[in-house]
Amino acid sequence: MPDNEDKAVATFIANLAxxxxxxxxxxxxxxxxxxVVAGGLVGQTIPTAVSISELSAWPAVPPHWIHFPAxxxxxxxxxxxxxxxPGWLRHSREIGTWSADQTPVVRWLAHVRGVVAEASS
Numbered sequence: 210m211p212d213n214e215d216k217a218v219a220t221f222i223a224n225l226a227x228x229x230x231x232x233x234x235x236x237x238x239x240x241x242x243x244x245v246v247a248g249g250l251v252g253q254t255i256p257t258a259v260s261i262s263e264l265s266a267w268p269a270v271p272p273h274w275i276h277f278p279a280x281x282x283x284x285x286x287x288x289x290x291x292x293x294x295p296g297w298l299r300h301s302r303e304i305g306t307w308s309a310d311q312t313p314v315v316r317w318l319a320h321v322r323g324v325v326a327e328a329s330s
Contacts (some may be wrong), residue, residue: 217267221259224268224314237292238263238276243318246325255281255325260292260299268313274299275324282330300324 218239225232226239232241238258245253247249258276262263274289304320307313 214265217264221264254323271304281328
């Protein structure tokens with residue numbers, strides 16, 4: 210990893226830790242788990258990930274793709290296996306306006322929670 214990626218990944222992992230979420234680098238991804246708070250999987254703990262390559266500008270710029278195990282299904286999505294761990298798919302989701310006046314990791318986690326709330330199984 211280039212130095213800027215190392216720093217961005219370390220910052221992302223530290224930011225998650227500040228929210229009580231453990232994360233670790235696994236292959237091309239940073240993997241962490243979160244409890245689903247709405248939707249068809251509510252109450253379940255779901256692993257999710259983001260590509261290390263997408264974190265190079267963190268926290269100034271959010272990642273675009275959200276990774277889930279292929280067993281997490283969505284009614285509407287555009288799955289792609291690129292840059293994922295084996296058995297995982299990434300899903301393209303726009304986060305909207307990325308504002309510096311809000312805590313980046315809190316916004317990111319809210320975004321991921323909103324996406325996983327759309328999961329059908």
